[in-house]
Structures are given as structure tokens and as C-alpha cells.
Amino acid sequence: MGHNAIDMLGITKRFPGVLANDHIDLSVRDNEVHALLGENGAGKSTLMSILFGSYDADEGLIKIRGKEVSIKDPNAATALGIGMVHQHFKLVHNYTVTENIILGIESTNRFGLLDLKTAEKRVAELSERYGLKVNPRDRIEDISVGMQQRVEILKTLYRNADILILDEPSAVLTPQEIDELMDIILRLKAEGKTIILITHKLKEIKAVAERCTVLRRGKYIGTVDVQDVSEQQLAEMMVGRAVKFEIDKQPANPGAVVLKIDNILVKNSRGSIGVKNLSLDVRSGEIVGIAGVDGNGQTELIYAITGLTPIESGSIFVKNLDVTKMSVKQRIEAGIGHIPEDRHRHGLVLDFSVAENAVLKNFDKYPYSSRWGVLDFPRIFSHAGELIEQYDIRAGEGPMMKARNMSGGNQQKVIIAREIDLSPDLLVVAQPTRGLDVGAIEYIRKRIVAERDKGRAVLLISFELDEIMNLCDRIAIISHGEIAGILREGEADEHQIGFMMAGARQKEGEGA
Ligand SMILES: Nc1ncnc2c1ncn2[C@@H]1O[C@H](COP(=O)(O)OP(=O)(O)OP(=O)(O)O)[C@@H](O)[C@H]1O
Ligand SMILES: [Mg+2]
Structure with a gap:
């Protein structure tokens, strides 16, 4: 077997008053869907922001495909084939899908004009290949949140990412859109991508992920094979106690x-x-x-x-x-x-x-x-x-x-x-x-x-x-x-x- 796609070793990040990442290890195999699970504030987004070059780690090292790298900003991450879809998206609302996708990497044709046609064509091809159903000419303000998220995914694919970080992609989606997203994730995997999925929904982890790494209060708790654990066990690993999924309640006693x-x-x-x-x-x-x-x-x-x-x-x-x-x-x-x-x-x-x-x-x-x-x-x-x-x-x-x-x-x-x-x-x-x-x-x-x-x-x-x-x-x-x-x-x-x-x-x- 070749190298892991990603190895993050001993990653530590301090913010005022909190140790957001405390010597965390994360290893992601090539072409796997790897879930990252942890309580609110456990340090998931921070760890991924370090991998994507938005934050500098205070300690630790990162290897991509076995080679130690320094990821000093998101451009460096992009060059290494890493793309990230953030918890809150960053699209320009009165621009079209394609304009948003090429923002920052616009290429011009031999007359020095912005080559929107070629870009649109490529966006359409990528959308087709990954089953995203995005229209390259739609304006962001006219499309649903679910579609906007697909535009963010396309943005990473357009930059040739083969490692995709999805930070709580399902939090903003409806149940129907979540089902479609799960299909998209499996399609990305089938096309050879490596995916890190942050989610609080254990069902999603069971549905698409092979392994899951759990963090708690900035610390690494463990990595498990998803098929070997129940949702209840994942929840316990993450919170450190048994969690009830159903709330007990007495019948209502309605008044005025x-x-x-x-x-x-x-x-x-x-x-x-x-x-x-x-x-x-x-x-x-x-x-x-x-x-x-x-x-x-x-x-x-x-x-x-x-x-x-x-x-x-x-x-x-x-x-x-x-x-x-x-x-x-x-x-x-x-x-x-x-x-x-x-x-x-x-x-x-x-x-x-x-x-x-x-x-x-x-x-x-x-x-x-x-x-x-x-x-x-x-x-x-x-x-x-x-x-x-x-x-x-x-x-x-x-x-x-x-x-x-x-x-x-x-x-x-x-x-x-x-x-x-x-x-x-x-x-x-x-x-x-x-x-x-x-x-x-x-x-x-x-x-x-x-x-x-x-x-x-x-x-x-x-x-x-x-x-x-x-x-x-x-x-x-x-x-x-x-x-x-x-x-x-x-x-x-x-x-x-x-x-x-x-x-x-x-x-x-x-x-x-
Ligand atoms: N820019 C910042 N300045 C100060 N503290 C920060 C900053 N970013 C994150 N933190 C702190 O670091 C800790 C980890 O935050 P992080 O956003 O990584 O959590 P998370 O696991 O993604 O949680 P959630 O599930 O709620 O998104 C939190 O205590 C948070 O308050
Ligand atoms: Mg977060």
C-alpha cells in the first residue's frame, strides 16, 4: 500500500484561554471518506483550518502523501490538491456560478479577455461528471443553499483538489438535500477523491464514512472503523458519557x-x-x-x-x-x-x-x-x-x-x-x-x-x-x-x- 493521503502529527493550536488542538494526530488513507467527530468546540474546524493553511499550528507537522509539507496559506493548500468547503460559505451573491468558481484564478484568452466561455464549459463538465446538476450561468442569489454548497464543492474540483474537506456540510441542508449530498460524497470517492467529513449526524457517518476520528476538548480520543461501532458508541466516545437520543416527556397539559x-x-x-x-x-x-x-x-x-x-x-x-x-x-x-x-x-x-x-x-x-x-x-x-x-x-x-x-x-x-x-x-x-x-x-x-x-x-x-x-x-x-x-x-x-x-x-x- 502507498502512503496515507494525510498525516497530521502532534498538532497543537492555542487561542487565548483555550487549547483548541492539543497534540492531535489524524491519519487519512488515500481515497477514504474519513469522518471527524467531536463536541461543539472540540477543535474540528481549527484542525481543518490548519490543514487548509488558514491557521498556523503552534506545534506539530503535516505530511501529504508521505512527504512533510509546510502549508502557510490556502494557496499552498490548493497547490497541494487540498480544497475546503467552509461551515459558512463565502460566495458573492450577485455573481454567477462560474464567476464565483473562477474568482481569483481567472484566465484570459489570447486577446486578453476573460475567458468565461471556456470556464463555463469546464464547470458544466465537472458538474456532469460528479452528478452535481449545477447550471454554470445561474446567479448565486437565485439558487438554493444546497446548490450553493455544490458550487463550493465545484470550486475545489475546478482547482483540481483531490483531498476535500467538508466542514459540517449537512448542517444547512434539508433532509432531501442531505440524501443527495451523501450520494455526491460517494460519487467523489468513486472518482478517486479523499474526503474528510465533519458532521454531528451519526447516521451520515454510518452511511458514507469508512473510518472516524473522535476529538474531545481539543484532544485526540481515537480512530475507529465505522462498521465496528454503533451510533450509541460513537456518541459515547465523543461526549464521554451515555447520550439519550429520545427525550422522555409527560403528556402535555395545555392551558389557555x-x-x-x-x-x-x-x-x-x-x-x-x-x-x-x-x-x-x-x-x-x-x-x-x-x-x-x-x-x-x-x-x-x-x-x-x-x-x-x-x-x-x-x-x-x-x-x-x-x-x-x-x-x-x-x-x-x-x-x-x-x-x-x-x-x-x-x-x-x-x-x-x-x-x-x-x-x-x-x-x-x-x-x-x-x-x-x-x-x-x-x-x-x-x-x-x-x-x-x-x-x-x-x-x-x-x-x-x-x-x-x-x-x-x-x-x-x-x-x-x-x-x-x-x-x-x-x-x-x-x-x-x-x-x-x-x-x-x-x-x-x-x-x-x-x-x-x-x-x-x-x-x-x-x-x-x-x-x-x-x-x-x-x-x-x-x-x-x-x-x-x-x-x-x-x-x-x-x-x-x-x-x-x-x-x-x-x-x-x-x-x-
Ligand atoms: N479565532 C479564534 N479565536 C479564539 N478562539 C478560537 C478561535 N477559533 C476557534 N477558537 C476556539 O477554539 C476552540 C475550538 O473551536 P472550533 O471552531 O475548532 O470547534 P469545532 O469542533 O469546529 O466546534 P463546532 O462543532 O461548534 O463547529 C473553541 O473553544 C473556540 O472557541
Ligand atoms: Mg466547527
Whole structure:
């Protein structure tokens, strides 16, 4: 047998207050799919950023195909045949697919003109060869997140990468897109590529990876053959204790109606109808789920409730208060909490510290501000310290750490901690466990149920049917902007929900 594709030996990287990588070893065989697994903040993205030349290691060495190399920047990585698709993509939205792909390596023809035609042809060929179905002339802003990700993959292939690093590629995808991605990964392997896959989803590891390396708190725990271990064993290796995939909960004890949506019509960002004829109640002490395929009105519904977009007609009440025309801030005061879908756009200010982000919605109120509007910084810091403790947020520098420098999953935990801590009467929760490790998912799900049991009303929007089925007391299926039916816990089976998500309607008189 030849050399390993990659050997990273004794890699160490320190950031202020944290040893992100502590003498980590990683060996990846040629042409294997190798999964990298670890808790939020374990050091996965850091290790891959070192391999891709974005960060310098403090110690350790890297060999590519048996030869020691120095990878001082991403250009050096590209020259060595290494490509990376980042956790948050870096595409220019008003450029086409091809323009994005050739950005930085544009070649000109013999007249000195940008040779877009040849580039387009090559992009089309690569797309065809790897089954990516990307149109080279589409504009990035017009294509789905899943397609954008394929453009990022194409970008690496265009640069002749034969080692591909995929950092949590499935975190932003819908279940259908994830299935397609798994096929793409297998296709890349069949074409001879070596792939490092970072994911929190054990099912994906079982589906495509041959071996898996586990990190915990910056340390190397071990490398296993995937077929020899169960999902449960992988989870334990990673968290260091047994993890429950299903949450125990008592039957709901619903009280008064907290959220009343009455026949609303909402337009989407393109000006066509996003949600129509939609009425729904959520009571205190219950979790109502919205199940559906992405793009069927979920975003418009969330925006309508939280005030991010005005509605065309109908009304929305929170505890009998008409909030239809209220601003976002007024709605927060009326008791609406929101864990948003897009954490960078609506959840956090990346240049603020954890402490500032934790009081983003109530810094101007007691106990964080005095009657005279003077901020009580010690109080704000100690509050952040409590949340860090409770939610196991890994912030190396503590409350002062900038959100931007935190790992993806830990950013998500800051938002969840803030919103739950505000204890709103209505909690609108969108894709809450995206990017979280299995241990954190277990904790967050328990907290959501605990909020329900305290009498809060919870509306949960998720693409993950498992999550909806595990947490919700009632499930509303949304399709083409309308509620196709509502099922109670227990009467819902996955098959029926899937059927309704695809557009089939519940018969009159059935369900809740
Ligand atoms: N630029 C930075 N400055 C300071 N600390 C950093 C920086 N980048 C990462 N860290 C810290 O290094 C540790 C490892 O972070 P990393 O992003 O590698 O985690 P991860 O395993 O990718 O987690 P996740 O699953 O949440 O994405 C974390 O404690 C993080 O806060
Ligand atoms: Mg990461």
C-alpha cells in the first residue's frame, strides 16, 4: 500500500484561554471518506483550518502523501490538491456560478479577455461528471443553499483538489438535500477523491464514512472503523458519557391559548404568496410543531409572528393582545421569544461579546440597567457567566469572548440560552439543534420540554422529522403555504406526515 493521503502529527493550536488542538494526530488513507467527530468546540474546524493553511499550528507537522509539507496559506493548500468547503460559505451573491468558481484564478484568452466561455464549459463538465446538476450561468442569489454548497464543492474540483474537506456540510441542508449530498460524497470517492467529513449526524457517518476520528476538548480520543461501532458508541466516545437520543416527556397539559393566528396571508421576499389562509393556535403548556419541506412557507410564518415582515391580511394575537401591527421590539415586550433560523442574520452580533449578546434584548431594563439608564456591567458579566455554566457554552475567554471567535455550535447555544432565559410566554423556535452535537441536542430538547412544563407555549419549526416527532404534542403540516392538517402526538406516523408534506390533505374530521 502507498502512503496515507494525510498525516497530521502532534498538532497543537492555542487561542487565548483555550487549547483548541492539543497534540492531535489524524491519519487519512488515500481515497477514504474519513469522518471527524467531536463536541461543539472540540477543535474540528481549527484542525481543518490548519490543514487548509488558514491557521498556523503552534506545534506539530503535516505530511501529504508521505512527504512533510509546510502549508502557510490556502494557496499552498490548493497547490497541494487540498480544497475546503467552509461551515459558512463565502460566495458573492450577485455573481454567477462560474464567476464565483473562477474568482481569483481567472484566465484570459489570447486577446486578453476573460475567458468565461471556456470556464463555463469546464464547470458544466465537472458538474456532469460528479452528478452535481449545477447550471454554470445561474446567479448565486437565485439558487438554493444546497446548490450553493455544490458550487463550493465545484470550486475545489475546478482547482483540481483531490483531498476535500467538508466542514459540517449537512448542517444547512434539508433532509432531501442531505440524501443527495451523501450520494455526491460517494460519487467523489468513486472518482478517486479523499474526503474528510465533519458532521454531528451519526447516521451520515454510518452511511458514507469508512473510518472516524473522535476529538474531545481539543484532544485526540481515537480512530475507529465505522462498521465496528454503533451510533450509541460513537456518541459515547465523543461526549464521554451515555447520550439519550429520545427525550422522555409527560403528556402535555395545555392551558389557555397564547398564540392565535387568524387567517393570515404573507408574501415572500420575491413578492409572491408565501403563506395563505393560515390559522393556528398554540396553547400554554404545549409544543406545536410545524413540519414541512423547506420553502413551503415556514420562513414567512416565522417572520410574520416575530414581526420581521408585515402581513397582507389576517391577524395575530399573543395572549389576546393584537400584535399584528407591532414592531419586533414591541412583540418581544408582548412576550415573544425567537430562536431564529439564520443565527448570523437575526441571532447574534458577531462583533459583540457573549455577555453583550446575552442581554441583546433586555440590556436597557432592570437589572442590567439602572433607572437612570446606566448599564450595570458586573451584573451583565455575571449573568453571562451563569448562562455559560448552565448551557455548557465553550467560550475560552469567558463572557468577554467575541461571538465571532466561538465555534458554530457554541454561537447557537448563546442564542438558545438568551431566549430561554428571557422566559417568554411564546417561544418561536426554528431549527434549534442545527449544528449542535448530540450531547447539546439532548440538553436543549430537555430545556424546551421544561419550558413547556412551566406553562410556556412553544412553536417549533424544524426540517427534521425526528425532532418534531420527539418533541411535539401536536404537529401541523405545512405545504404550499397552507396547513395541510394537524395531528396529535401518537396519531402521527412518519409515513403519513411525509405524505402530507408532499401535498396530500388530511380528510375532513380527522386529526386534532
Ligand atoms: N479565532 C479564534 N479565536 C479564539 N478562539 C478560537 C478561535 N477559533 C476557534 N477558537 C476556539 O477554539 C476552540 C475550538 O473551536 P472550533 O471552531 O475548532 O470547534 P469545532 O469542533 O469546529 O466546534 P463546532 O462543532 O461548534 O463547529 C473553541 O473553544 C473556540 O472557541
Ligand atoms: Mg466547527
